[in-house]
Amino acid sequence: MSKCILLGLLITVLTNAEGLKCMMCYGSSSFDDCNMNGRIEQCMSNQLTCETVVRRHGNRMTVMKGCKDKGACRNNQQQNTKYSGNSSQCNKDQINSLCTCCCETNMCNVGPPTCTEFYMDAKPEQDCLEPSTVLPHGNIECYGNNKPGSAVCEYQCMGKDYSVWPKGRLTNVCLGNGSWAYEPPCCARPCPPYYLLDDLQIYHVTGNDAEKQLQEMLEFVVYGVIAFDAIKISTMYHSGDPVESSIVQFNDYGENATLLVELVRKRMSVVNEGELSTGNAIQYALDNLFVPEAGMRDGRAPKSLGIITNTNLSEDAKGPAEEARRRGYIVYVNAYQTGSTKFDRERLAQITGAEELVYIFDDDIEAVTAQTLDVMDKYFCHNPCDHVMHEHQ
Incomplete structure (x- = not known):
């Protein structure tokens, strides 16, 4: 047996093993409609032919395509020339026409069939532009x-x-x-959990159980996948001034979520010195942490600033928060309501710019956490194609 014959047999075996691919659609009104709303299907091992069936009644056309047994398809195609009315079953000179075409290579039934032109008058066509060959990931x-x-x-x-x-x-x-x-x-990648976001969280806690409450708050410091093209988190504690020793920058831990949590717990503790100034903390974050040197990414990654506390914010928070919002940052407040502390939701909404960005946690922390994630989805999970750190071609 010659090498050419052996090669031909090998190609046939491989093709059959992989299965034929055909365009599939049912009841499409045109070939373009079939192309747009159909799909490529993998044929079963006994389906060695792609079939196209075109029915016409007057100017109304119906297109059906799919995988077919080879013998059955050929039998249908032979009916094209069967005498019917004044001409044949497949025609363009009668009100009704039924045409079938068969082919045997991958996706060979995409577009109009090639075995006959009697289904409808031909229309001039033009080539499509060269498609991009780049698809990141x-x-x-x-x-x-x-x-x-x-x-x-x-x-x-x-x-x-x-x-x-x-x-x-x-x-x-x-x-x-x-x-x-x-x-x-x-x-x-799905969002959630792949939020594309630079999220800076600033903390302040008071009370006899402040250290315990802070550690409970830190249970929620990571809420998505940590990665260069997903979420990056920076944290800081503050009181009268920012506590610089507590800071974890966006670029301190690479893509290691475990290391992020370890650094936050190691560096973060309750240090309440001086009169509370939420405004100082926000301004410090804007000037020193939302910067490329601290690992902030470019404009493709949205920004958010979270204020996490169990006490009311200081009066000076409004101005710096407005500056953050002017930059396009999402400002939110996680307020843990404990003991006698009562939060003014309306006042907090003046800080965030929207009431839905104010989360008041009481005994039902899980419910509020679910609400928080729902709003996160709304603000940061739009078109998944935009959740990338590369340009589309």
């Missing part, structure tokens, strides 16, 4: 030389927790008008 494979109706791009994401978004948009097809059916997708 993924791969793109394109076929068909940008030809309308036959060019297809397939998308696959690589790496931990990355998937194609919008969900299920694994293929893109060149339409007859020379445009791609969709904007290219991206490879994204």
Whole structure:
């Protein structure tokens, strides 16, 4: 047996092992509609043919595509020339027409069928623009030389927790008008827990059990995945002045969430000296921690400033908080209501700029934590394709 024959047999075996891929749609109103709303399916091992069926009643067309048994598809295609009415079953000179075409290579049934042109008058078509071949955290494979109706791009994401978004948009097809059916997708990770965010948390606690309450607050210091292209956290304690020895900067721990927690617990303790000045703490954070030297990322990563306390904020907090909001930062307050302390939600909302960013924790901490995460989702989980630290091509 010659090497060529052996090679041919090997290719056949590999193709069958992997399975044929065909465009699949049901009841589409046109080939472009099928391309946009259908999907590429992996055929079963006994389905060695891609089938296209086109029904026409007057000017109304219905397109069906999918995998098919080879013998069954060929039998259907042979009916194209069967005598019907004044001509054949597959025609363009009668009100009704039924055409079937079969092909046997991957995605060969994308676009109009090639075995007949009797389904409808042909329309002029133009090539699509060359698609991008760059998909961060993924791969793109394109076929068909940008030809309308036959060019297809397939998308696959690589790496931990990355998937194609919008969900299920694994293929893109060149339409007859020379445009791609969709904007290219991206490879994204779910938000939550992959918030893209620089979050700076400033703490102040008072009372006989202040140290214990502080440690309880620190249980929630990490609430998402810590990574360069996810959440980064900085922390600081304050009273009359910021306690510089308590500071953990954005760049102190790399992407190590365990190290972050260790540093926060090691450096953070209750140091209440002088009259409380929340405004000083916020201004210090704006001037010294929300800076690239402290690990703050560029504008692709949104910013938030959290004030975590069990007592009312000082009167000087409003001005610096407004400055943070002018910069586009989200300001929020986690207020732990204990003992006789009563928080004025309306006054705190003047600090945050929105009442929904004020979280008053009482006995039902889990419920308020769930509310907090819901609001986090609202502010920081929009289009997953925007939650990246790279540019889309």
